[in-house]
Amino acid sequence: MNWSYAQNIITGLVSLVKGMQVTMTTMLTPSPTVEWPSETAPLPPRFRGHIMLVADESTGFARCIACGACSRACPSNCIQVIGEKPEGVKKKSPTLFQLDFTKCSLCGLCVESCPVAALAYSRDYALAGPDRQVYSSMDLLTGFASPLTEQCHEL
Amino acid sequence: MFESETAPTYHLETVEDNQFVLNLGPQHPGTHGVLRVVLHMDGEYILTADPVLGYGHRMQEKIAETMTYTQVLPYMARMDYLGALSYNQAWVCLIEKMCGLEVPRRAEYIRVLCVELNRIASHFLWFGAFLLDLGAFTPFLHAFADREKILDLLESVTGSRLTHCYFRFGGVGADVDDDFFAGAQAFVDHMRQHLPTYHSLVTGNVIFQERTKDVGVILPFETWGYGLSGPVLRGSGKQYDVRRSEPYSIYPELDFKIPVEQSGDCLARYLVRLREIEESLNIIEQAVAGMPDGPVRSKVPKIIKPPEGEAAMAVETPRGELMIYLVSDGTKVPYRVKYRVPSFANLSIFSHLARGQLLADVLAILGSLDMVIPEVDR
Ligand code: SF4
Ligand code: SF4
Numbered sequence: 001m002n003w004s005y006a007q008n009i010i011t012g013l014v015s016l017v018k019g020m021q022v023t024m025t026t027m028l029t030p031s032p033t034v035e036w037p038s039e040t041a042p043l044p045p046r047f048r049g050h051i052m053l054v055a056d057e058s059t060g061f062a063r064c065i066a067c068g069a070c071s072r073a074c075p076s077n078c079i080q081v082i083g084e085k086p087e088g089v090k091k092k093s094p095t096l097f098q099l100d101f102t103k104c105s106l107c108g109l110c111v112e113s114c115p116v117a118a119l120a121y122s123r124d125y126a127l128a129g130p131d132r133q134v135y136s137s138m139d140l141l142t143g144f145a146s147p148l149t150e151q152c153h154e155l
Numbered sequence: 156m157f158e159s160e161t162a163p164t165y166h167l168e169t170v171e172d173n174q175f176v177l178n179l180g181p182q183h184p185g186t187h188g189v190l191r192v193v194l195h196m197d198g199e200y201i202l203t204a205d206p207v208l209g210y211g212h213r214m215q216e217k218i219a220e221t222m223t224y225t226q227v228l229p230y231m232a233r234m235d236y237l238g239a240l241s242y243n244q245a246w247v248c249l250i251e252k253m254c255g256l257e258v259p260r261r262a263e264y265i266r267v268l269c270v271e272l273n274r275i276a277s278h279f280l281w282f283g284a285f286l287l288d289l290g291a292f293t294p295f296l297h298a299f300a301d302r303e304k305i306l307d308l309l310e311s312v313t314g315s316r317l318t319h320c321y322f323r324f325g326g327v328g329a330d331v332d333d334d335f336f337a338g339a340q341a342f343v344d345h346m347r348q349h350l351p352t353y354h355s356l357v358t359g360n361v362i363f364q365e366r367t368k369d370v371g372v373i374l375p376f377e378t379w380g381y382g383l384s385g386p387v388l389r390g391s392g393k394q395y396d397v398r399r400s401e402p403y404s405i406y407p408e409l410d411f412k413i414p415v416e417q418s419g420d421c422l423a424r425y426l427v428r429l430r431e432i433e434e435s436l437n438i439i440e441q442a443v444a445g446m447p448d449g450p451v452r453s454k455v456p457k458i459i460k461p462p463e464g465e466a467a468m469a470v471e472t473p474r475g476e477l478m479i480y481l482v483s484d485g486t487k488v489p490y491r492v493k494y495r496v497p498s499f500a501n502l503s504i505f506s507h508l509a510r511g512q513l514l515a516d517v518l519a520i521l522g523s524l525d526m527v528i529p530e531v532d533r
Binding site for chain 2: 008011012015018019021022023026032044045046047048073074075105106107108109112121
């Protein structure tokens with residue numbers, strides 16, 4: 001047993017005490033985590049969920065004019081749009097608007113490319129399902145009335 | 156010594172007496188991703204260590220040849236998911252350089268602010284993961300609690316927490332508000348107070364010092380030959396940082412130092428990164444204070460078609476120098492894209508460092524190189 005051995009023990013103890021100090025202070029500060037799902041952390045306004053169609057306020061129909069710009073802008077080819085012109089109206093309306101969310105990278109290029117601002121991000125984040133189909137072909141027209149059929153797309 | 160008949164057979168391939176081959180990875184927490192290292196060992200000592208790459212190969216360069224310039228942008232964040240904004244910056248700066256696009260000053264400031272926040276977040280994650288490799292769990296939680304603050308800040312601006320796609324040709328995607336600046340400043344103040352905790356918890360710790368001091372020493376003359384960059388290079392006494400040596404954006408106007416350590420061991424690389432966090436805090440403070448008003452995006456053509464020719468752009472990511480080399484044939488898709496990624500070059504010195512080391516030290520060395528495997532494999 002020599003002096004340097006004892007010195008090692010002392011340095012070790014000092015560094016242990018310093019570490020424990022940090023532990024003790026942290027123990028007394030409030031925890032930064034929230035207990036999901038009973039509590040949720042607030043979502044920022046720019047949160048990017050999957051994309052969704054925006055309704056036209058006056059008619060309640062989807063604002064989309066089925067121009068296909070979003071589907072061309074998408075790097076992962078996730079959007080499929082088919083549209084038709086209803087009789088007596090100038091603009092097209094979508095008959096199919098399908099998103100393959102399993103491939104989407106949430107880059108936002110589609111939202112930016114839309115000429116009539118018909119796309120937005122949803123605030124839906126707790127996505128889970130028993131079936132891949134639910135997300136690989138999401139029908140974004142669900143819940144929208146269409147001027148073509150005047151009926152709601154079935155869920 | 157036993158004769159080989161009586162020697163016990165392990166599940167490991169027995170090569171010679173006491174020598175065997177150990178596969179570290181591809182699914183091993185110590186390799187931080189799908190990296191496989193084939194270790195040829197004698198007892199607990201490493202004879203040779205060969206990294207096997209390609210488990211996460213996604214043909215990023217080939218993909219870029221099939222996409223328009225704008226569509227490549229989201230792919231940037233998938234290479235280095237921890238330094239996504241640096242990659243964003245490299246790509247947009249490259250295209251701006253080629254097409255001669257103007258960038259408003261406010262946009263440049265916002266970019267630098269976001270990139271530096273991202274750099275700190277990346278260093279925090281490295282800090283936590285590195286100490287987990289060394290067997291300490293608590294520092295990881297501290298680092299993640301602080302990293303969370305940055306992620307929240309960046310999420311409020313870019314909309315995503317990790318794979319940001321926020322910069323655009325000629326500016327940034329959307330303007331930021333005063334809440335963000337206030338948040339960034341509050342974060343700087345908080346970190347200035349909290350960084351000493353990191354030092355008292357880890358830096359001065361005897362076990363930590365023992366595990367990292369004189370482990371994996373990279374000598375200064377080896378650094379250029381292996382193409383090292385970033386904190387790995389600066390830990391060996393070379394003062395090289397792309398932000399200073401090939402300045403881009405507004406970095407020449409900002410006042411910050413390039414931290415350098417001389418000893419070249421794991422501890423040096425650790426200290427360089429911690430000091431880089433401090434310098435990034437300084438940059439953030441200056442960017443917030445000097446934030447000009449004005450537009451955040453200039454008018455750019457809808458379809459980007461750089462003129463025929465080639466260009467390269469280098470930026471400093473959290474891991475080192477990223478260079479993107481682009482050949483354009485004048486159409487709307489790139490002709491050839493080449494990424495020179497820092498992790499890949501930094502990994503190249505690993506076999507050399509590992510030789511003759513203990514297995515436990517090899518994990519420390521691997522951790523101290525700070526690699527992102529999708530970036531290595533890309
Ligand atoms: S967010 Fe990006 S990947 Fe997703 S649908 Fe839109 S363009 Fe495609
Ligand atoms: S770009 Fe807009 S208007 Fe055109 S198809 Fe897509 S959502 Fe509809």
